[in-house]
Amino acid sequence: MFLTPEILTLQILNLIFLSFGTIAFILSIKIALKWDLNATTKLQYSLEKQSFLTATIIKYIFTLKIPLFLFFIFTLDKLSNILPGAMCAAGVVNATVYGNYLLVLKVINIYIFGFWLVLHYVDIKQPTLPYTKQKFQFFIVIYFLLLIEIIIEYLMFSSIDISKIVNCCGTLYSSAATSFISKLFLISNQTILFVFYFNFILIIFSYIKKYKQLFSIVNFLFIIVSIISLILFFGTYIYELPTHHCPFCYLQKDYYYVGYLIYILLFLGTFNGLLVGFSTDDILTNNSFKKSIIFNTLFVLLVSAYPIVFFIKNGVWL
């Protein structure tokens, strides 16, 4: 494994997360099996103390893991300067067989970590701690996802060969690509734009009608539709290049790091949207509804601004 300060940071943090996560995992099993809040036994009082410790460990791991995803992307982006052929994070992701799996798993995990944090927040807001058992049962499952993520991340960084030439994003995100990505380019701009804005209208509609389940479903679809739209259409206007479709390059300084803002808004909007479908707490549901609408709208406005500004400046579409 070649080491840069960023890789070293990520690996050390992963080691810390794994150590503390394993302690929390063992304690979670104990709590999940034996928790009974009504009991006034020595065991239950001991579990109550341990649950506080365990929840604190998990809370800090997840609270750090979520923003660390951005640091991971930043690391990949920085590595592209070392890898021959790579122009941005896309080249690094595709430099090993693990990259794409890791990226997808990391995206899934940040949503799941976020859900656990919300569940924990709802639990400790009530004196009866109604979700304690469920949140630790949930963590038992999440622990394996965390473990797999850490292992794949280690494998990915350790199998990067800096003497090997990798593909650049221009090759990876084009109709000539050999992966499934090339099939995306069969979709026309009109179709993807229609799906994108129709999906957003459905989000607004389900918000107005307060259809919780529908809101959650259309938010889930919006994650996929938005990423495809960014690759196929909006990205080209950020780059002002009709042939450049990379979803990573706009994370770079040349584009004022706007990619981070785009992905943060998309995450916050859709995360809150998904939360609505699972929430049984009225205040949480209402807040999530509002946050989802605000962040999704900001996301749509931001990505839509690029083609509009381009058209105003140049009088033509790409």
Place this chain on the structure above:
Amino acid sequence: MIKLHNLTKIYELNKNNKVVALDNINLEFQQGELIILKGASGSGKSTILSLLAGLSKPTNGEVIIQDQRISKLPDDFLALFRRENIGFIFQKYNLIPTMSVWENIALPLIPTNPDETILKEKLSKVMQQFNISHKENSIVKNLSGGEQQRVAIARAMINNPNIIIADEPTANLDEKLSLHFIQILKQLKSSNKTIIVATHDPLFFDLDFVDKIINIHNGRVQ
């Protein structure tokens, strides 16, 4: 009503050294009662008080106050319950020596972020009640023992709690001041407060307004 149900507290100093401070205590106190817990040092009186006030958790059993299972409350809720319902007078007063009298008394109100007028009103009332108004701006470390105790009582009463807990309140006072404290207790009892005092001071044992005297010995009720 306050109920102590099968209450046990064991301090585990290390794996081989456990101290059983309370052993299966069952007690019930009614609203407005004045209860004296008597017993030698180390008998478990203070442990009962700290469990009653929610300052520590039992090893077994529970404390129920006004139908609230306070031993089962998470720390944040316990702190809230304590702030609203319990006034604690400590043996060594636990005042902040470098702060003034009014600042010490106002401390329990700070988390509630009260309106300044209400704060002044409450402070003035409680300082008058416990005859400490004339020392309002004095620094606590410069006060006498009796004055410090009156500040401690005023602080315990600032939130107008239903339950007042006092741990060896006269241990650092001479007889005259102790008798004065007893008069304060009588005054509080007349306003229907539940008062629980842990003491081995004989002055408390023959008072006509005491409802119960409970003898604690080696962590058990005698």
